[in-house]
Amino acid sequence: MTIISDVKILIVEDEAVTSMDLRSSLTDLGYVVCGVATTGEMAVKYAGELHPDLILMDIMLAGRMTGIEAADIIRAKCRTPVIYLTAYSDDSFLARAKITEPFGYILKPFRELELKTNIEMALYKYKMESALRMSEETTRVLLNAIVDIMFLVDTNGKFHAVNTALAKQAGKKVSELIGSNVSELVTRGILSPKMAGWNVNPTQVIPRHFEEEFSGKWFDVTLCPVRNPKNDIVLYAVYIRNITPHKKHEEQSRQNEEYFRSLVEDTSDIIAILNNDTTLRHDSPSINRLLGYSAEHLVGKPFSILLSEEELPVLGCLFEEIMSNPGMVKPFNLKVKNADGEFFCLEGIISNLYGNPVIDGIVLNGWINPC
Template sequence: MGDVKILVVEDEAVTGMDIRRSLTELGYSVCAIATTGELAVRKAGELHPDLILMDIMLAGKMTGIEAAEIIKQQYHIPVVYLTAYSDDSFLTKAKLTEPFGYILKPFRELELKTTIEMALYKYAMEHALRISEETTRVLLNATEDYLFLIDTNGRFLAANLALARKTGKNVQEFIGTNVSDLVEQGFLSPHMAVWNVNVTQKTPIHFEEEFKTVWFETSIYPVVNLEGQVVLFAVSIRDVTRNKTIEEQSRQNEEFFRSLIEETSDIIAILNRDGTLRHESPSMTKTLGYAPEQIVEKPLSDIIPEEDVPVFNRILGEIIDNPGIVKPVRMRIRDRAGLAHIMEGIISNLYGNPVIDGIVLNGWIRTE
């Protein structure tokens, strides 16, 4: 408690000294005693106390209530009223400043200590909550995804800037309105607006949907209260049109590439980094006599004569270390009957290629 600085605001000198003595005996540090509201505001800005004990009726033009309101707005320092006034008119005005306590004079030291400790604890919790809320706000607005929170009746409790920009609204304009408005205005589909989702649904829902020629990925997260009831839905909507376009282009490219290798008479093999065979052209199995299941997902070195394996591994290592490189290759390879053949061709590193993404071996075989 010795680290807790308290500013006392009291216009009676004797009373102020008594309060300082009581606080010191309780283990607190009194950083100053202000006798007017104006001085209290100035000292709050200069000293930044942890808490202010504020009398309501003070010398000068400014009351303690007026000083407390200014201090709350400018410095966010918790205020506890310590006053002899208890009638309803004072209490009503004092409550508007949201004080952290109200102690009537004459006070008992135990009451003073308890009120101060509760005020400090409440202020710490509110401060932590404000930081948490600000962190949440920053995270919500750090993405171009549409994020919002609605209750089970579809009323908005929160929304991020991305959704606000999409709809041409201010974030605060969403609060209290219904998500069905965005469906009617054509900004969201009914599925995105959580229509037809059972309020007993407690597991997240994920789906993709094409809406007005744009593909969206929507995730709906039910929020459950302590009684196990779904009370809110957190919704995330992401534009995945570009991903869909890339996927479709990759699929078409892959089909085109597959049709090419199936028609070619050359041997084409796609290898993983460890030298295992991921995919082979029909001409390879036809020439060597292996069924696909006998060589696919197995090391290519299994069908290379043992004395040639070190050469193959050296070439593979060079290719892996140099993306985009193309090297000529000449090595022996065995067919299913064990007969060795010479394979000549090229090997290249096409990792990163959206279609192939592997090591490509392209060659032809002649009998040794």
């Protein structure tokens, strides 16, 4: 039973009888014969014009160009899969034909079952190879779009893949780094020994992550082992990200926090940092000295526990206004009670410092007066 297919096949055969037999067999099998070429030159021309899905190529053709030469040109230009037709099976022909990466061989005289099997296997192989090429190209594009360094290195230190970020750092082309040894970049001071994986235990089965200061910069490094089908570790995938700006920010924040803490602890004013729900996050020691409350008693509690009932709406309006205006600074006057229940006037300013890398909250700064 003939199965209709939309697969287009180009026949390249200079023997008229064989060409007619092929056309008839292919048609009976449900394929579409999109053209017949009798020379290598015609085959190259038709491959570019007709865009066949597959080419049946006789190795020995009339004219100056052999089928092998034609297949090589076609492979370079459009990668159309080629199956060779040949009456020769000696090693010299096969060795020359292998270079062009054919998708199969059919010895003359052919049988329809053999023809169909070879065609279907070639089409499947081509489909899988195309999907793999697409996957590899996608991976390559993604790797090169990343500004961080990424590379694959084997257990002997030989590069198997690198992205353009590393090539740029090394001052070389990607192709120049592939196959070279990572030791060269270590010697040149581009990678540290740890980044190159020199201290990795070859039996290590889980990814290793660390931060390292190198050449005046900080780097976040991850080394992931890659296994072969036998479960042996054969490669390491290495990801290196420059985190120097982040480290500098961390250090600046730490210094700012220490400076702010020293100011809070030494001041005679009452200073409190509140969250957006009015709970107290941090208070100055002066609250204990002036009102008699310990930090353990207040931190995590609403600031409203210091106020009288009539002051609660005032605090609510004040907080609503200050939260609606980032960066706002506003004076206030509230009645607060000390630990013994006596009331005092707390005057000062309240500031919305959300977004500030050091404080990131509402700051209340005031002083105590008798009411």
